[in-house]
Amino acid sequence: xxxxxxxxTDTQGVVHSFDxxxxxxxxxxxxxxxxxxxxxxxxxxxxxxxxxHVYVDQSWWDKVGAxxxxxxxxxxxxxxxxxxxxxxxxxxxxxxxxxxxxxxxAPASSY
Amino acid sequence: xxxxxxxEMEAKVSERVALTSDEEKVLKEGSLTDFGIQxxxxxxxxxxxxxxxxxxxxxxGSWLITRHEDIWDVQADPHTFxxxxxxxDFQARGLQDEFRGYLREHGGGYFPDAIMSDPPYHTRIxxxxxxxxxxxRVKDLEPRITxxxxxxxxxxxxxGDGKCDAVKDIAVPLTIRIIVEQLGLDQGMEDEIxxxxxxxxxxxxxxxxRDTMIENAKLMSELQLYLIxxxxxxxxxxxxxxxxxxxxAEVTNEDGTKEKLTFEEAVSLVRATxxxxxxxxxxxxxxxxxxxxxxxxxxxxxxxxxxxxxxxNRFVEEHLRNEPPxxxxxxxxxxxxxxxxxxxxxxxxxxxxxxxxxxxxxYFPEPREFDPTRPNLGRHVAFGGGPHRCIGLxxxxxxxKVAAREIAxxxxxxxxxxxxxxxTYLKTVATRTIESMPITYEKR
Numbered sequence: 030x031x032x033x034x035x036x037x038t039d040t041q042g043v044v045h046s047f048d049x050x051x052x053x054x055x056x057x058x059x060x061x062x063x064x065x066x067x068x069x070x071x072x073x074x075x076x077x078x079x080x081x082h083v084y085v086d087q088s089w090w091d092k093v094g095a096x097x098x099x100x101x102x103x104x105x106x107x108x109x110x111x112x113x114x115x116x117x118x119x120x121x122x123x124x125x126x127x128x129x130x131x132x133x134x135a136p137a138s139s140y
Numbered sequence: 141x142x143x144x145x146x147x148e149m150e151a152k153v154s155e156r157v158a159l160t161s162d163e164e165k166v167l168k169e170g171s172l173t174d175f176g177i178q179x180x181x182x183x184x185x186x187x188x189x190x191x192x193x194x195x196x197x198x199x200x201g202s203w204l205i206t207r208h209e210d211i212w213d214v215q216a217d218p219h220t221f222x223x224x225x226x227x228x229d230f231q232a233r234g235l236q237d238e239f240r241g242y243l244r245e246h247g248g249g250y251f252p253d254a255i256m257s258d259p260p261y262h263t264r265i266x267x268x269x270x271x272x273x274x275x276x277r278v279k280d281l282e283p284r285i286t287x288x289x290x291x292x293x294x295x296x297x298x299x300g301d302g303k304c305d306a307v308k309d310i311a312v313p314l315t316i317r318i319i320v321e322q323l324g325l326d327q328g329m330e331d332e333i334x335x336x337x338x339x340x341x342x343x344x345x346x347x348x349x350r351d352t353m354i355e356n357a358k359l360m361s362e363l364q365l366y367l368i369x370x371x372x373x374x375x376x377x378x379x380x381x382x383x384x385x386x387x388x389a390e391v392t393n394e395d396g397t398k399e400k401l402t403f404e405e406a407v408s409l410v411r412a413t414x415x416x417x418x419x420x421x422x423x424x425x426x427x428x429x430x431x432x433x434x435x436x437x438x439x440x441x442x443x444x445x446x447x448x449x450x451x452x453n454r455f456v457e458e459h460l461r462n463e464p465p466x467x468x469x470x471x472x473x474x475x476x477x478x479x480x481x482x483x484x485x486x487x488x489x490x491x492x493x494x495x496x497x498x499x500x501x502x503y504f505p506e507p508r509e510f511d512p513t514r515p516n517l518g519r520h521v522a523f524g525g526g527p528h529r530c531i532g533l534x535x536x537x538x539x540x541k542v543a544a545r546e547i548a549x550x551x552x553x554x555x556x557x558x559x560x561x562x563x564t565y566l567k568t569v570a571t572r573t574i575e576s577m578p579i580t581y582e583k584r
Contacts, residue, residue, distance in 0.1 A: 072529055
């Protein structure tokens, strides 16, 4: 068991606070293992399906950083729900610098 | 959504749309077993989607799930809607014992498809395969894929007659060469692998009779014996390829202990990777030639799109939505369950009709328009969804993208060399595959 903390608000507005997250765990894995609504992680962390889309709290954005080109291309496929601090949860791996991070799970793209 | 309860899912009923008299007729008389409907299914799909979204196709003996929202719900619940039963219980319908017996006697064994399974077993098997084709790993393969595709198209062009079969000369060998290289199989066996692929995918076609079942079992036996031989080689002498990885792979159990994949499981996974890794992507590339030659403005749109990465990515994704290679895959209900107001009985076979979901007007307005600017492109179900979402999706996208780029770079003025109505489609419920597509073109 790790000791990192994460606050994740799901698509129903429920806030999930995790306080024993291990280093290296991705936000997708964390959300999926704990049944966080809206985190599906269909492709298993391959940055290839955009079903673990989160909005990073603005105050954490500099530490998390922008998506690379491959991730951006995937986020572009759900452009209707993309925001400035959009990231795929599978691409954010927990580390001490991100201890305390807050994210909101993005709704599914509709039309 | 992930946390929707089954009760909530079962309580959902969405509005039916009034049908035209033509739609009424096709809904009443149509069946996905009909070869005409298999070739041109959109009207049948629309009639179901509008008037009877969870429709029992009596001749086929399957419940067809045709609305996007319902496909999404069903694929998110792998316990109620079983892939294991949907696939294995209905394999070689009615001829199962004979089929399995043949493979045991002639093909080195009957190897159930480890990936066509349900959680928690499926989760462990899938985990093994997930790292092979992540989007980042596939991006690293792009230069090599480009080389393979570029060479293949150049070889075709060098014949100098300005004619070829876009399916048999380009789409099929292209995808085989790439997956063969990844797996570590032998190059130069495209004809055999293409035939073997047909025999394996026939298992989900629902179209086999006894003669074709035996013929397919014979081909599958050849395939299995070939793969087993290669796997035995790698057991002794591992190399940097996927076969070696799978032969030596360990599955991590829930309690953290590791277990070696059985040889039977490994054979089934090598087989699945080879077949899934070429057949459907070849169909997607064949379909690309089809839209380029039949849909006005598409050749120009492709030329424009290849100028810019983002546009090209979107072009490819819209192509997959517009012409999904896999039109329907199986589930079986593990209990009596209500989907959009209709009760599906326990044990019944179902098809998630992806091609209908991708045409669902409530998600994709004007679905027959080819519009790469759609803001919700990622919601299409060409790759399915949920825990069984296509594992090779990033590789498939990359192959289609590179093919699109190389076609645009090397060929122009591409035309169908036969009337469109003479194109024939593979007889199957599972994919919409053009069998052969003679074209003419000029070298760019």
